[in-house]
Amino acid sequence: MSGHLAIIGTGPGDPGLLAPRAAAALADATDLIGYGPYLDRIPERTGQTRHASDNRVELDRARLALHLAASGHRVAVVSAGDAGVFGMAAAVFEAVDADPQHAGLEIEVIPGISALLAAAARLGAPLGHDFCAISLSDNLKPWPTVLARLRAVAEAGFVMALYNPISRARPWQLGAAFEALRAVLPGQTPVAFATAISRADERVEILSLADADPLRADMRTLVMVGTAATRSIARPGGGAWLYTPRSAA
Amino acid sequence: MSGHLAIIGTGPGDPGLLAPRAAAALADATDLIGYGPYLDRIPERTGQTRHASDNRVELDRARLALHLAASGHRVAVVSAGDAGVFGMAAAVFEAVDADPQHAGLEIEVIPGISALLAAAARLGAPLGHDFCAISLSDNLKPWPTVLARLRAVAEAGFVMALYNPISRARPWQLGAAFEALRAVLPGQTPVAFATAISRADERVEILSLADADPLRADMRTLVMVGTAATRSIARPGGGAWLYTPRSAA
Numbered sequence: 001m002s003g004h005l006a007i008i009g010t011g012p013g014d015p016g017l018l019a020p021r022a023a024a025a026l027a028d029a030t031d032l033i034g035y036g037p038y039l040d041r042i043p044e045r046t047g048q049t050r051h052a053s054d055n056r057v058e059l060d061r062a063r064l065a066l067h068l069a070a071s072g073h074r075v076a077v078v079s080a081g082d083a084g085v086f087g088m089a090a091a092v093f094e095a096v097d098a099d100p101q102h103a104g105l106e107i108e109v110i111p112g113i114s115a116l117l118a119a120a121a122r123l124g125a126p127l128g129h130d131f132c133a134i135s136l137s138d139n140l141k142p143w144p145t146v147l148a149r150l151r152a153v154a155e156a157g158f159v160m161a162l163y164n165p166i167s168r169a170r171p172w173q174l175g176a177a178f179e180a181l182r183a184v185l186p187g188q189t190p191v192a193f194a195t196a197i198s199r200a201d202e203r204v205e206i207l208s209l210a211d212a213d214p215l216r217a218d219m220r221t222l223v224m225v226g227t228a229a230t231r232s233i234a235r236p237g238g239g240a241w242l243y244t245p246r247s248a249a
Numbered sequence: 250m251s252g253h254l255a256i257i258g259t260g261p262g263d264p265g266l267l268a269p270r271a272a273a274a275l276a277d278a279t280d281l282i283g284y285g286p287y288l289d290r291i292p293e294r295t296g297q298t299r300h301a302s303d304n305r306v307e308l309d310r311a312r313l314a315l316h317l318a319a320s321g322h323r324v325a326v327v328s329a330g331d332a333g334v335f336g337m338a339a340a341v342f343e344a345v346d347a348d349p350q351h352a353g354l355e356i357e358v359i360p361g362i363s364a365l366l367a368a369a370a371r372l373g374a375p376l377g378h379d380f381c382a383i384s385l386s387d388n389l390k391p392w393p394t395v396l397a398r399l400r401a402v403a404e405a406g407f408v409m410a411l412y413n414p415i416s417r418a419r420p421w422q423l424g425a426a427f428e429a430l431r432a433v434l435p436g437q438t439p440v441a442f443a444t445a446i447s448r449a450d451e452r453v454e455i456l457s458l459a460d461a462d463p464l465r466a467d468m469r470t471l472v473m474v475g476t477a478a479t480r481s482i483a484r485p486g487g488g489a490w491l492y493t494p495r496s497a498a
Contacts, residue, residue: 009366014270019362021265058495082366086495089374093492097482104485111370113268113360117258117331121360125338129390130398132381132407140496141378145406149379152405156398158381233346236353243342246307246335247389 003069005105007089009082009112013041014198017118022110026076033065034078034088042078056139058091066095066102082114086135086163116161119194119222122204124233126192126224128244131159136166136173143173147180154184159230159244162223166214174214174223181225185209190226190242193217206232206240252318254354256338258331258361262290263447266367271359275325282314283327283337291327305388307340315344315351331363335384335412365410368443368471371453373482375441375473377493380408385415385422392422396429403433408479408493411472415463423463423472430474434458439475439491442466455481455489 006025011017026032029048032039036052053061061077069075079087089109096102120127132153136146153160165174178191187210195203195218205216209225217223224242232240255274260266275281278297281288285301302310310326318324328336338358345351369376381402385395402409414423427440436459444452444467454465458474466472473491481489 009370011268012360016270016273017268017360019260019266019268021263024265082362082370084366084369084374084376085380086378089370090377090492090495093374093482093490094494096490097480097492100482103482103490107490109370109373111261111266111362111366113331113362114366117333117360117363117366120333121258121331121338121358124358125333125342127333127382128339129335130381130383131334132379132402133376134379149405149407152401153381153407156401157394158398158402231346233342233349233352241342241345241352241356243339243346245343246339 003072003105004074005065005069005077005107006075007077007083007092007107007109009079009084009087009110009114010038010041011113012081012115012118012198013196017113017198019110019112022112025110028074029076030074031068032076032078033061038078038080058088059095062088062091062095065092066099066105069105070102080115082112083109084111085114085116085133115163115197115222118197119161119192119224122194122197123192123224124241125243126226126230127159129159129246130157131161133161133163135163136177137164137170138173146177150177150180151184154181157227159227160225162225165217165221165223167219174217178209178212178214182209186228189228190230190232192224192242193221194224195221197222206242252321252354253323254314254318254326254341254356255324256326256332256341256356256358258328258333258336258359258363259287259290260362261330261364261367261447262445266362266447268359268361271361274359277323278325279323280317281325281327282310287327287329307337308344311337311340311344314341315348315354318354319351329364331361332358333360334363334365334382364412364446364471367446368410368441368473371443371446372441372473373490374492375475375479376408378495379406380410382410382412384412385426386413386419387422399426399429400433403430406476408476409474411474414466414470414472416468423466427458427461427463431458435477438477439479439481441473441491442470443473444470446471455491
């Protein structure tokens with residue numbers, strides 16, 4: 001039996017932002033593996049087995065996926081957004097690297113629209129020029145590393161997308177990150193909270209760094225921090241577009 | 250007349266990676282505006298006008314789009330990849346900001362799968378943890394700024410996606426970037442050249458930073474520079490997967 005393992009990014013949530021290749025791979029799978037709430041967004045199919053799990057067992061999930069694919073199943077490992085951006089792709093390759101018998105498996109990574117890109121589109125064009133993505137989770141790296149990275153990119157003039165800003169287990173990190181950024185960036189630097197973008201409960205708030213309140217974020221929020229050059233344009237109907245000029249230096 | 254302006258990312262090229270919302274907006278447009286080769290990838294439609302242009306006239310293109318939308322046309326401004334990542338979105342909002350009568354226009358940005366994400370998926374999971382995207386073009390920012398940013402993120406441990414690595418008008422920048430990175434990163438740091446990903450002439454090469462040759466890149470190449478932690482896994486069929494462990498610090 002020859003199995004197959006697809007690592008799939010399902011985009012921000014709107015089915016209109018799911019790539020046709022990803023939809024086809026989801027339909028073709030015998031087994032879906034992923035974090036429960038992400039699997040719940042995928043339409044049910046008869047004969048397909050779902051392996052839902054908690055959100056901090058990525059490596060167990062990756063091993064299960066390899067095991068099933070090696071046994072001949074057609075497995076889809078599912079991440080929201082893009083699986084390569086703080087999603088399941090790295091965990092799967094860590095598991096392959098630890099167990100080289102799996103290196104010969106047929107593995108395919110299908111990219112998706114990441115939260116970063118979905119949030120940027122909803123806001124206007126905040127990424128405009130050089131940007132970076134940083135996870136605020138200190139589960140896998142020490143907090144001082146996170147802080148050092150935030151300072152380095154703020155000083156160097158990058159727009160920042162902050163992933164995993166806050167959770168019940170990590171309640172203080174986003175506030176500490178804002179504090180660190182206030183030491184480097186002007187207080188009027190725009191900070192956008194983009195929550196559940198493209199889904200029914202989508203919410204967008206734009207504040208200044210001086211006023212940025214960590215409690216505006218939840219687990220579904222992508223926090224975007226502009227640069228000193230990032231500008232907003234008021235929209236007659238209310239709200240604002242946020243953009244970073246391409247020439248920002 | 251009420252016009253409409255959609256700013257659309259058409260993904261890396263494979264129609265299977267074009268979001269349904271983007272496809273619908275392309276089909277719905279009366280006018281398509283963009284860089285000629287990108288427009289050429291979109292199926293022709295009767296009654297639709299194409300405004301193809303050279304690749305360094307973004308602001309002219311943005312003004313034309315606003316003018317047509319303000320006159321009641323349904324305009325689609327087209328970028329490859331994602332329009333918010335070194336694409337047309339920022340240019341359009343610069344033009345809106347310069348001419349506030351356009352702030353009331355119905356504008357919609359539809360995200361797409363950026364070259365960064367498509368290349369990462371093709372390579373495995375090189376983005377694994379914190380990463381950044383930098384344009385090597387010095388058309389819109391001074392070269393010393395580019396160099397300073399490269400050094401800052403290399404020292405801070407980010408994976409790097411280098412956009413606009415080389416062109417006829419900018420032949421030396423990628424070599425100078427590698428030179429600067431060699432002063433900071435180990436010579437064995439993986440450098441991937443991902444060209445025309447998902448298209449018929451797709452090409453992938455993985456070298457070490459010590460051996461990275463700028464001439465492997467052309468205008469369709471995304472250059473990905475790993476960190477000291479980025480690893481490769483040989484594939485029995487030839488080639489390798491590249492991934493960055495999630496815990497890289």
